[in-house]
Amino acid sequence: AANVRDIHKYYDLGSVVVKALRGVSIEFPKGDFVAIMGSSGSGKSTLLNLLGALDRPTYGQYILGGYDVSQLTDDHLSDIRNRLIGFIFQSYNLIAQYTVLENIEVPLHYRPGHKPISSRDTNRCIDLAQQVGLADRLDHRPYQLSGGQQQRVAIARALVNDPEIILADEPTGNLDSKTEVEIMDILRGLNRQGRTIIMVTHETSVARVAHRQVYMKDGLMAGEGLFPG
């Protein structure tokens, strides 16, 4: 489903260049379920943003759904991304002025052909809100939600377009263990349907749900299995 070859990502800050990724190569076959671990600052979110085609590498190649991403126009890339990928951001990126329901509906506005939102779509969003335990918070705005509730809106939103690939950046960081189990059950179910799930996490309990674990260190893939050892 996704294939990263010798990826580098550098941030040029003038007096210093931060090398966030320094030559990462990794393959994600269709239906993969992998946990990416590693120290704070090791490059996990940077890698996930590149996998989500939200950013382009400084050097290296990214093959997504068979396409070499660097050969695509921004529009074409945008189209593929909206069709294929659901992204759960580390800092949620909710829209402050939108309600919970409106936030979950956001990806529906970007469908190919710009189909308007039907009542069937809205029911699907309500159902997703229910699955993450937010059925009674549909009209709340983000500032009226707890941290873990905001995180759950971000999770529901990532699933609304029925994505083939789910990229999750610390999806349970603000959730108690019982709620975490419910979220992992949802992801496990989606993986059993054949979807590819690539999850960044610091939590061993979450990493163990994946089929394999890899970990990063200083912008490089450093090993397989749980981190730390």
Next chain:
Amino acid sequence: AANVRDIHKYYDLGSVVVKALRGVSIEFPKGDFVAIMGSSGSGKSTLLNLLGALDRPTYGQYILGGYDVSQLTDDHLSDIRNRLIGFIFQSYNLIAQYTVLENIEVPLHYRPGHKPISSRDTNRCIDLAQQVGLADRLDHRPYQLSGGQQQRVAIARALVNDPEIILADEPTGNLDSKTEVEIMDILRGLNRQGRTIIMVTHETSVARVAHRQVYMKDGLMAGEGLFPG
């Protein structure tokens, strides 16, 4: 140090009233080190915001440093808060336009008497940045930091005024276990100096560092010890 008596916090949303706290009573003696656990949405951040005097209860009494908070003017309360309390927010609340160093310095601008920031102050901020592993990120702005790095800026900022009471809302949610241990060592050291630490956390590894644990459920104190059972 702090004493909460039958605290209620209601949010009136017109068609519905959300009862975030429904009668919480708890005492925090000076030098206490307590972890507050509980489900997502159970009222932990709401309680912490009240303890931080960032919000006022709908009903009930809050005694802070000997003062009944409801009897104080906003200015007097502000003054006490800046002198006594360091707050680590669940969503960090960093200032996007400020660098790491400037963000850590923010509480120094609010000291009684509005003392200007001395070079000794700046060295203290640099030292705190070093303690949380951000010595090489002083000139970065928040969007140029990883999630865990942003969290660590929030931690350093909470400590800069040498507070007697530290309120920490999920202080390690975005940190790998090694970095988490380093942060908990800092907090443990501060508690040994006699400071009061009240920490909201979902992580058992973090809760165990505290001297006692309590947990909340549906806006009430529900029990003592680790959550879930």
